[in-house]
Amino acid sequence: MSGGLWSRTAAQALRRFGPLLALVLMCAALSLLSEHFLSLDNLLNVFRQSAVNALLALGQLVVIITAGIDLSVGSILGLCCVLAALALKAGAPSALGIALALGAGAGLGAVNGLLYTKLRLPHPFIPTLGMMNVARGLALVITGGFPISELPAGFRYWGAGALWGIPAPVAVVVGFCLIFHLLLTRTTPGRDLYAIGGNRQAALLCGVPVDGRLILAYTLSGLTAGAGAVVLAGRMNSGFPLAGAGAELDSIAAVIIGGASFFGGVGTVLGTLVGALIMGVLRNGLNLMNVSAYWQTVVIGAVIVAAVWVDVVRQRAAGGR
């Protein structure tokens, strides 16, 4: 009996810290393979480069916990970049540009949620696939396809600046992680998201305001896309309409590598952050080892499948009868 209990605890620990363990092992291996890897500069670089994906993944996590998916985050990021850049070029102060990106992101996310719940579309794949095309199309229409460059320093700070040596994007990610962690673990709306993902019908019959919570989830996902836009446009010193193309898939990958379940009801902020870092470290390490970007894509794809496969094996082992 005690053996069974121990192995169950071990299995739980593995689910919780498995991704973290993988990250640590990867870092250890890379620091042996390349002398450049374990330098402060390089590590800060990894964090900086992972920031946008980590932000998108946080929103994606909230949606995936409800057994949903948000395919529009990359396009929303692109549109928010463009809108903020246009406003700044028209003379708006940096704070207003940031507020516009965040507000537009959250608003577009809310539209996703409304379409999904109020039109009773069969699966969030549909409204967010639609939004993915609409937002990208609008970004191209507004700019005519050209980037809008030379943004004010106050805005660029959030993508390229630093605070006591810590890159500002990293501070943004840490802040969002804290807020999302508290939301998911300490509040009723957060727990409702897990309940909806675990069994939507049962949640509804227990009085959980399912539609409202789902709208909240997609709004948050849009909001983090807006935050990602601020960081990315700031770093590139430009709002370009194709920003974030394909980023939705990276964010989904980070969430899944981080131990969340596609079937909903399972997932943590820490896991997702680690998932995003695993992807960042992998890219960075392969770069240091002079592996071509083309091959990097192949490796990332294999890692996604392997991460989920490990999880499936683990669940089968813990499942018993």
Add this chain to the structure above:
Amino acid sequence: MTAPLLEMRGICKSFGGVGALREVNFQVLPGEVHGLVGENGAGKSTLMNIASGVLKADRGEILWEGRPAGDLTPRRAQQMGIAFVHQELALAPQLSAGENIFLGRRPSRPGPLGWVRWEEIHRRAGELLEQLGRPIDPRRPAGELSVGEQQLVEIARALAFQARLVIMDEPTAALSEREAGRLFEVIARLKQRGVSVIYITHRLKEIYQTAERVTVLRDGRRVASAPVAEMPPEELVRHMVGRAAPEQFPPAAARPRQAEELLRVEGFSARGRFQDVTFSLRRGEILGLAGLVGAGRTELLEALFGAAPHEAGRLWIQGRPVRIRSPRDAIRHGMALIPDDRKSKGLIPGAPVIWNIVLASERGLRIRGDHERRRSERMAAELRLRAPGLEEPVNRLSGGNQQKVVLARWLLAEASIFLLDEPTRGIDVGAKAEIYELIRGLAARGAGVILVSSELEEVLGLADRVLVMHRGRIAGELDRAQAGEEAVMRLATGGLP
């Protein structure tokens, strides 16, 4: 004595160090109906999964027609002639009944394209269904068939595979009494063809209706195996629970004839589901809602609770008119729904027990961890919940304890009107008695209870008053003194009272 068709000898199986089967011997004779009973967790499913090759025994041997069956896989078991009709039917709803019957072995023309011979599929499927005594159009999509008909399609599939042993896992769980009667006829026909049947059930009455021999498992051991004629019901129950049969139905409290009216429903209608339903429920009363499956009882409860729409009708709670458009409204007015299917509607299976208990009552912004733990522990103690821990996922609990979690949730939410839909489905005998006591307890606290159950004894044993539904309408009302099985069935089947 004839040689057994299937013989299992000294079967042992454990999961993660916990013994599920210990030295079990089990025999099925050719052409017999063999009842297999035992409480949940007794090892029935494990034993049958081993017989059908889904699980491997740790030790022991399996003989088929006297010869060692060797390494059983699901495929090999099927080739030998073992078919498993699962409790959750495994049909593809969009495919036709006929196509489902021949799934995996469609008759096709030779050649690389393998053109499907549709006429032949439907002709042969029609013949098989005909042989089972229920003509079903083999061209109809399986999803449009009733549960009973779908089950028949599965049995026909077994015949199409030349099965010689059909394992049925709680086949009547979702059937009305009439459909169950038809199933027994089908089983009789299988017997005539020399097919053996292993019949797993919680309803002991059915053992006496269909089976010739019965085997009882308890805690992974075979505790009895005998001809049904030599095993009176009391003895069967004693073998199952390992003690004398519990007093099944606790005595009713004093009749609440003049108590305050908690709920009044007038003219409730939803097209195609129920029509013009009118009744009232008093404080402290258990109102039974009897009827066949499909009579509209579940639909009525869900509409009262705001989980399904209704087109007409008015509702009063404690004398005040109310409108209920969603489960949230219902909960605000003190209603609770315990749905017929715990797994799909009642629980968040992977979430901890605590979350499941507080889900309907903790609705502030902040989660108060200590507070919800204290309240959950109190409820767990009060309902004598047996769980390895309140942080464990609720799906690790037995069926009876899962149902207690659902009850605890609504007690915590201080509900006063309980809508219970099949509250003891899939729960073993010992736990059933506990649930009955809890239901009585609800009434004794002054709640009103509406009880829907397909097990008539349950309704008759618990209810103060019985409403009988037939095709979406209230066919009649019987009070405790009048309500007997025959009177209820007459109303439920549309006969004159």
